[in-house]
Amino acid sequence: MTNPNKTKGSGAERAVIEHLRATGWPHAERRLAGASKDRGDIAGVPGVVIEVKNCTRTELAAWLAEAEQERINDHADLAAVWHKRRGKSAAADWFVTMDGATFTRLLAAAGYGSGRDQPVIVPHSAWVDDDEPAPLVAPYQGGRHTGTHTIDLLGQEAS
DSSP, X not given: OOOHHHHHHHHHHHHHHHHHXXXXXXXXXXXXXXXXXXXXXXXXXXXXXXXXXXXXXOOHHHHHHHHHHHHHHHTXXXXXXXXXXXXXXXXGXXXXXXXXXXXXXXXXXXXXXXXXXXXXXXXXXGOSOTTSOOOEEOSOOOOTTTTSOOBOTTSOBOO
8 A cells, every 4th residue: 555645745756856857957856765864855956955845744943954964965065945835736836945054155156145254155066075065165255236246156256
């Protein structure tokens, strides 16, 4: 007999993957379950761990702790929880939750804000040693919204 919670979770993961593929991440796919060190539910978005939840009860603190452990296991840059929103069937309408530190790093990397003391995310592919934590380039110096110059995700001035 099929586990209804597993079926519900698998359906949510497929919905997130379909949305990611339709919006520019063609390699998004479900990770195989059962690994000794879980690395999230979705693969194919480099440097990002995505934990998908379709639960009646919202448990953000536990879900974020789980996603953070998976980020560490995967040596990824970011972790987020993509959770189903009651009454909404499209994954684009669901919620994506992350901690404040991750959110401000994303804002800085996108060029928003004053940039004061905001680190820039260095993608996993730029790491020298996968056993070391990701280096951060700080402070962020300008960006497309400040009218000065843009720094790419590697911390280099973009053209």
